[in-house]
Amino acid sequence: MNGLLFSGIKKLTFTETPDPTIVEAGDVILKLELAGICGSDLHPYHGREEGLDLGTVMGHEGVGTIVEVGKSVRSLKKGDRVFVPFTSNCGGCFYCERGLTCRCSSGQLFGWVEKGRGLHGLQGEYSRIPFADSTLMKVPEGVKAEEALLLGDVFSTGRFSAEMAGVSEEGTFVVLGCGPVGLASILNAKVMGATSVFAVDTIAERLEKAVLFGATAIDFKKQNVKALVLEETDGRGADGVIEAVGSAAAERLGMDLVRPGGTLCVTGVHTDKAYSFSPVEAYNKNLIYKTGRCPARYYAEKLLPLVREKRWGIDRLITHRFPLKEGAFAYQVFDEKRDACIKAVLTT
Ligand SMILES: [Zn+2]
Ligand SMILES: [Zn+2]
Structure with a gap:
C-alpha cells in the first residue's frame, strides 16, 4: 500500500510501505476514507519529541471501512464504516472500566512507532486496528465522515x-x-x-x-x-x-x-x-x-448521539481538504497556517 511516512524533521513522503496484517485475534484492517492532520502530529513533524522511527505511517484521526477481521472480533464485520479514536483501548482494564480509555494499560497511540514498537498511523491506505471491538465506533446513518473524524479526537x-x-x-x-x-x-x-x-x-x-x-x-x-x-x-x-x-x-x-x-x-x-x-x-x-489527554473513545460514545441529533455543524472546524497523496504539502499548509488553514483533512 501507499502511506504518508515520517522521513525526518519536516519531511514526509507518500510512498510504498508494507501492507498491515492481522497480528492479534482482536485486530481488524481498515481501508482509509478520511484522515485528519492534528496539531499534535506537528510535534514529531518538528522533531520536538524524539523517538519516532523513520518510516512510521503518520496520523491518529481516521474514518474508513473494515476490510479484514481477526478471529475474536465480535461486534464488527467486513464492510462496516467506522471511526478511530486516537488511541487503541482494551475495554476491560482498570482504566477502561473507569472511562479513562486514553490510559488503557495496553493501549497505544496511533502513528507512533519507536524502536520498532508501537502502532503505525492512519494516514495510509490501510491500517491495523488492535482491540477493534473496544477501540472502533461505527459511523451511524446521519453522521458525516467529517463529524465522525472529529469525534475521534478534536471535538471530544x-x-x-x-x-x-x-x-x-x-x-x-x-x-x-x-x-x-x-x-x-x-x-x-x-x-x-x-x-x-x-x-x-x-x-x-x-x-x-x-x-x-x-x-x-x-x-x-x-x-x-x-x-x-x-x-x-x-x-x-x-x-x-x-x-x-x-x-x-x-x-x-x-x-x-x-x-x-x-x-x-x-x-x-x-x-x-x-x-x-x-x-x-x-x-x-x-x-x-x-x-491530560482526552479519553476520546469514552467521549465519542457519549457525544455521538448528540452530534447526530442536534446538528451542531461541528464539521465547520474543517477548512482544508487534500488528497492523501498530497499529504506532505497538506502538512506544510497546516503547519504554516497558510491560506487561513485551521483544520486539514486528507481523502483517499
Ligand atoms: Zn488529533
Ligand atoms: Zn484497557
Whole structure:
C-alpha cells in the first residue's frame, strides 16, 4: 500500500510501505476514507519529541471501512464504516472500566512507532486496528465522515476541556488559542449553555470562527486580555480558563486570568519540563489545575448521539481538504497556517 511516512524533521513522503496484517485475534484492517492532520502530529513533524522511527505511517484521526477481521472480533464485520479514536483501548482494564480509555494499560497511540514498537498511523491506505471491538465506533446513518473524524479526537477533546474547566451557564470562561481544539472547546462550551466565553488568539480568521461559534473575540496583540476579563468579572478573573496552545506563555497567561478558586485547564500538548507558575502562586489562588489527554473513545460514545441529533455543524472546524497523496504539502499548509488553514483533512 501507499502511506504518508515520517522521513525526518519536516519531511514526509507518500510512498510504498508494507501492507498491515492481522497480528492479534482482536485486530481488524481498515481501508482509509478520511484522515485528519492534528496539531499534535506537528510535534514529531518538528522533531520536538524524539523517538519516532523513520518510516512510521503518520496520523491518529481516521474514518474508513473494515476490510479484514481477526478471529475474536465480535461486534464488527467486513464492510462496516467506522471511526478511530486516537488511541487503541482494551475495554476491560482498570482504566477502561473507569472511562479513562486514553490510559488503557495496553493501549497505544496511533502513528507512533519507536524502536520498532508501537502502532503505525492512519494516514495510509490501510491500517491495523488492535482491540477493534473496544477501540472502533461505527459511523451511524446521519453522521458525516467529517463529524465522525472529529469525534475521534478534536471535538471530544473540546468537550473534555470544557468539562474540566467547569463550564456552566453562569460564569466567565476564557479559551486561549483558537486552533481546532480551542474552537472545539468554544463550540462545546456554548452547547453546554455557557453565556460568557472569551476567545483569545491573534489570527483574524480564527477569531472570526470563534465569534461564529458564539464567543467574544480578543485579539491578544491589539487588546489587553487581562483588563477585559477583569472588567467582565468585577475584578475577580475568569471562573475557568482553557489553555489550548501548549506553551509556557499561554499557561502563564491562563494563571494570570483565572480567579481564586477557579480552574486552569491545560489541554494543549506540553513539552515543557516545568510549570510556568510557582506552587506558592497556585496555593495563594486556591488554583484547580487540570490537564491530560482526552479519553476520546469514552467521549465519542457519549457525544455521538448528540452530534447526530442536534446538528451542531461541528464539521465547520474543517477548512482544508487534500488528497492523501498530497499529504506532505497538506502538512506544510497546516503547519504554516497558510491560506487561513485551521483544520486539514486528507481523502483517499
Ligand atoms: Zn488529533
Ligand atoms: Zn484497557
